[in-house]
Amino acid sequence: MPLTAPNLDDREYQGLVDDAKRLVQHNCKEWTDHNVHDPGITLIETFAYMVDQLLYRLNRVPDRLYIAFLDLIGVRLLPPTAARAAVTFWLSAPQEQPLVVGTGSEVATLRTEAEESVVFTTTADLTVVPCTLEHLATSTADGNVVDHSQDLRDPVPCFSESPVSGDCLLLGLSDPVPSNVLVLHLSCTAEGSGIDPQRPPWEWEAWNGSGWSACEVDRDETGGLNREGDVVLHVPSSHVASVITRHRAGWVRCRAIAAAPDQPFYRRSPIVRGASAFTIGGSIEAVHAETVRDETIGLSEGVPGQRFAVTRPPVVQGDEPVVVEVAGGDSWQTWTLVDSFAGSQLNDRHFQLDASSGEISFGPAIREPDGLLRSYGAVPPKAAPIRIPSYRTGGGKSGNVARGALSVMRTGIPFVTRVENRRPAAGGVDGETVEMAKLRGPLALRTRDRAVTGEDYEQLARQAAPGIARVRCITETENDGSGGVRVLVVPAAMDDGTGQFRFEDLRPSPHVLQRVTQHLDERRVAGARLVVEPPYYQGVTVAATLTAKGRTQPERLRAEALSALYHYFNPLTGGPDGDGWPFGRPVQGGDVFAVLQRLPGTELVDDVRLFAADPLTGQRGDRVQRIELNRNALVFSFGHQVRVVAGS
16 A cells, blocks of 8 residues: 655645735735736735645655655654553462562563563562551540550440541551551451441541551451451552551551441441451552663774664663663773753763664764864774663553453562452553654644743643643743743543543653653743643532433443443543543533433433532532533543433
8 A cells, every 4th residue: 555645735826825815914904906907916826826836846755755854853753651550469378577579570461372461560669568456546536536455355446436427446557568458357246337338438548647548448348347357458658657546556547437428327336356467468560561681782883873773672761761881991881861962072971762763872973064073972982892781661552451451470479479450551652653753743843842832831741751641731821920831741541441530540640740840841941930730620520310211221321321421521531522621611511411311221311410529538519500610620520420210
């Protein structure tokens, strides 16, 4: 199939004439005769004809030359972005000594006949800390703390006699267990009546040094503290020791929270008659990349402008920049990665990296107009071996694996029996194609690698982190004249298949924010104050009542209605055009009616109610017909509720 010739300029003769006439009307108001007999119009038509011929010839430039033009202005193909996921390592049994899962440990998907395995590598050390339960206390909603550490086998009411939201059961561990999987074995009796054992109105939290962070409940065998069993918690990485009830320990707590409208609350307090604790695993972030170590890429010829290639491109950007080492005597000299050789001097040990192709280049030598030969960067000595201590390879959309897909351990770790990713991996983006680079070329030519306008900041932010989904720049005039520039970044996140996101997944990771900030800070206008952060998310809750058509199953229609709402009020793929909810667009009841009425099984949309919600606290406001959004805010679906009435 032949390549399609790019259309470098789509203007035609009549369009050129019309543009010129509009400029005449704007700039030469005394020129009132625009008919074809006017000599000025004749000149305009003549020049339009000549420009049309030039555009025709320009569009005949072959694809190869157009790519060469892109290369001249510094356009390089963007490399793929690696997906990331939290990976949990489960132990075969509790350990008496700390167990370390080292940085660079590899896990992978199951290899099949049709597909190769997808490999992920841990980005930091994970230490599974052994612990025991040493202290027990209770706290009422008004802050009255009672210590029960004398005998952990005595019956202890978890909450006050008439439980209210804010009552807490406090458990002190011998050591803090950040990023660990904590198992609490609780001996409870069936006295915490009034609740749904599958949906207890509680929240488990761990102390982070300045407040309480939520723990994820993996499994609850106690039925809301009503029988003996285990409560398995994933403790956040911020867990630290603190002093509560005069005891220093790694504190976690179970806090009673206000019940949802359809959720029952405790009528009586549950009672714990015995408790113990231990760790059984831990979680750490892993990236879709394999680490290649100590790779020799060639021998230097001792001339400027040398180029070498790694054996396993593309090179995925890691937390630390790639370095090159050149043998010099009895040691290895470290060379630094730079974006451009423009500022490199004769003795600067600099190199450039094309991450997409894996090509490494050293500084060239250019003859100046005065005849002198100037070297931009040092030249590796002749016959000196050149190596890369380590780099990562991988990335792409193939890394966006589903929940539970990472189940194979490629690195043997003692006492670790299995591994899994509890949520889908997200952030993987394929490398840029030539066709995509052609579209980006004119933007790069306009931006000139400098951030001046809001569009410049957005373009350069995407260049710094191709894995982000949306970018919005708030310029000075939009920011009430404060003189600052805010760049709002929305990461590429994976939903659960029904359009629902975890709120944490819509906030970019610190390393993405740091990468974008550093890239823009080097290119911003002097004096411009730059802030890179996530946008404000306005929570939206919809409560609707539908009447189903005669043969439509109510439960099926309810599931379809919830999915439609989550997909529509979606910051990434929602909105009227399906490309993400527009910044600042208000939410109206009419939007909900339109979404629900389009469902095949809907006979009638009986009632729609809108509520503004806070995604962080879970609090909902009063019923409204319209939710106003700040012009730099996005929506976040928060707990939609749909009731379906069977049709006749």
